[in-house]
Amino acid sequence: MTTTAPNQAKRPSLEGSSWDGNVLVIDDPEALRKIRRREISPSSASNIRKCEASFAAESLLPKPNDPFQPRLIGTGAHEAMEHLFQLPPSERTTEFLHEDIQQIGGRIWSTEQLTDPARRRLLLPDAEDAFIASQEITDELAEANIRASERWRGIVEPWSLGIFRMTGQPHPRDVEVYGTELAVGGFDYEAKKPNEVTLSLRGLRGDFPVQGKIDRTDWVTLDDGKRGLSVRDFKFSGSRPRKPRSDGDDYAEQQRIYTLFFKALHPDLPVVDAALLYPGWDHVRNIDISDEALHGTLRMFEKAWIDMNRAVDTHKFSTKPSNLCGWCPLANACPVARMSTEKAAAEAATKSPGTALGITVTRETPKVTAWAQNGDYSRMPRLLLADVPAPQTTHRQKGSDNAPASGQNQEETPETMSTPIAAAPTPVAPLFKFPADNYGPMAAFGIVDAATEHLAEHGQQLAASSISALARVLADIAFQVTRSLYGAAAWNHGAVGRVAFAVKSAIGIRPAPFGQDAAAWEHWKRIVIGLTTAKTKAAQSLLDNPEADATAALGFLAAA
Incomplete structure (x- = not known):
């Protein structure tokens, strides 16, 4: 069986970009236009804060068409939750949710998707390149598509049905919904027009435009008797929810941003609570929306907007190595990418090499020893202190937020410069691991x-x-x-x-x-x-x- 001509696979490319040390330089005006956001969303703010270079690359490179990606699985489950809570209370049943997930899955795994080379490669990873590029739909391909769709439903349906069994939460038919999927800013792709609700938040340096979508707001009564609205968001994690990272809590920041949205749009309505719901894990996480917490989030959100515009204006996007480097599209191109675990290295192996992305290196990158890059003294080689790179050369460029202040660099004396590090046994339990930047x-x-x-x-x-x-x-x-x-x-x-x-x-x-x-x-x-x-x-x-x-x-x- 054949169909219309397939979509042509786009070759990932950042042609014209270059590395200046550990800074990604992009001069192409069209690329810069795509990177700059007219409005900033919680996810963009989070990505900018994590690494500007990664944010720029993800803005330009094609998104993989893999419905099993956590983000895309979550999108399907979110859609089912949206449909469920838009119904009258009496119609919010497990039967409806089961049928709705079947319909969503049928759309995602329709035979129309089988002409996409990325989807064909996902379903038949060992197929010849000529077949992947062709328009032929064989029985083998169709059967692989059916198996994949069944696997997808086997993931999404249990997660979604968990909403009916959450400890301490009302049954869906007892939830007093104020609204679902409140879109602020952005574009309505179904209606093919910008969303009607727009908003700018007042920061310390002026107003800045924002966008996002609030999953659900409910009327709630707290334990102290206070009644008001709760800003709620669904999370569909493949693993049990963990304690938030010490260097940033993206989910909490997102909920606080949505609380700021709602307070700005409806100043007459009291917002008394914000929570994250994990239906698949029977877990609820309450979020701090105190004035102090909201102020800190607003400052972070505004700073991300300023940093994005500064990076686009200067054409320079800084890097911030972390344990997430393996999942970045620049994993095999970035001169300071950190692969701290086998999982990160395995994920990086699926990314395009620097030559395929078209990025050139215009300056010799800083050399960082293995122990400094990984922060692990147990693998530290014997070397002279003079060989250890200065703190400011390992991560951020001079003038950035994280550059050492004047007078804070470690001093080097003639004695330390000429004395080798003595051989020492590997520490059993070091107090902490020194990061490369110190x-x-x-x-x-x-x-x-x-x-x-x-x-x-x-x-x-x-x-x-x-x-x-x-x-x-x-x-x-x-x-x-x-x-x-x-x-x-x-x-x-x-x-x-x-x-x-x-x-x-x-x-x-x-x-x-x-x-x-x-x-x-x-x-x-x-x-x-x-x-x-x-x-x-x-x-x-x-x-x-x-x-x-x-x-x-x-x-x-x-x-x-």
């Missing part, structure tokens, strides 16, 4: 030094327990301030190191209340957080407006 250890040691000096200055005992306790409090202050202003915090983020330095000077001005009760310590902590926040905002203002006229500031000081 920002984390620098910030952590800075906090501990500040705690030790403060204890000594005020006549306190320099016991390990005292140093550790005060350091922990100072670290918590630094993280709270960083999250409130920049949306996220982790030891390997340069912002934490800068804020930690501000904390050190703040406690010099406002000493700790040694010898006083817990209430005095809590009061002191709030004062230091406020002072550090004010100092950090002032520093950010100087960075944002380096050429600002000081006349108004002089007038303010004169009148104070």
Whole structure:
């Protein structure tokens, strides 16, 4: 059996792009137009924050047509949830959901898709290239398509039906739905026109346009009797939900962004709750939507918008190596890609090599030893300290958010430059693993030094327990301030190191209340957080407006 001419496979290409050290440079105006978003979504903000170069590549390269990808499986299950909760309560049944998933699967696995070379290769991975490029639909291909569709339904249906068995959650027919699939900004591809609802959020540096789709909002009554709306989102994870990563919580940020959307669109309606529902795992995760948390998320969201436009304007997209590098389309092209696990390396093996993407290298990339790249001292070779690359050459370019501040580079003396590292047994359980950029250890040691000096200055005992306790409090202050202003915090983020330095000077001005009760310590902590926040905002203002006229500031000081 034959059909109309097949879609031609597009060769992944970033022709004209180049690496300048560890920065991806893209000069093609059409490519830059595709990368720049007219409105920013939670997923785009997350991808920009993780790695600008990866975000740019994913904006330009074709998306794989594999319905078994977690994202696409989740899309099918989301569609079923949308249809279920748009029904009158009495019609929300398992029978309806079963039939609806059959219809969704029939569309996704229709024979019309069998002319797509990517789909043909997915179904018959060992077939000859000539057959994949052809328009022939054989019995073998059709049978493989039926088996794949049955496998897809076997994944999506149990996940979706879990909504009827969630512990502590009302039966779907008892849910008081306010709305489903509220589209903000973006484009309605079925109607072939932009969505009617548009929105700009007010950030610290002005308004910026946003987009996204809120899965569901329900009327709820909390345990304290408070009644209002709950912003809800479905997650269909292939593995049991894990504890959020320390360097960012994308799902929580997404829910807070949607809460900001709803509050801006409906200021008269109270939003009292936000939650993530995992029907396949009978799990509900409540999200913090306090004013402090929402402010931090708004700051992160705005920063992603600014960073995207800055990268497009300068044609330069920075890299941020992580354990997720194996899933990036640049995995085999990026000069600083990190393959820290066998799973990441196996995933990277499926990606196109740099030559196929058309990226050139215009400058010799920084050389990073295996132990520095992986942060694993157990594999550290014997070498001279002079051979270890300087911190600023391993990750970010000078001038970026994570570049070391002036005076913070590790000092090298003639003694250390000429003394080889002595052979030592492999540590059994190192306290931590130094990342290649060294920002984390620098910030952590800075906090501990500040705690030790403060204890000594005020006549306190320099016991390990005292140093550790005060350091922990100072670290918590630094993280709270960083999250409130920049949306996220982790030891390997340069912002934490800068804020930690501000904390050190703040406690010099406002000493700790040694010898006083817990209430005095809590009061002191709030004062230091406020002072550090004010100092950090002032520093950010100087960075944002380096050429600002000081006349108004002089007038303010004169009148104070």
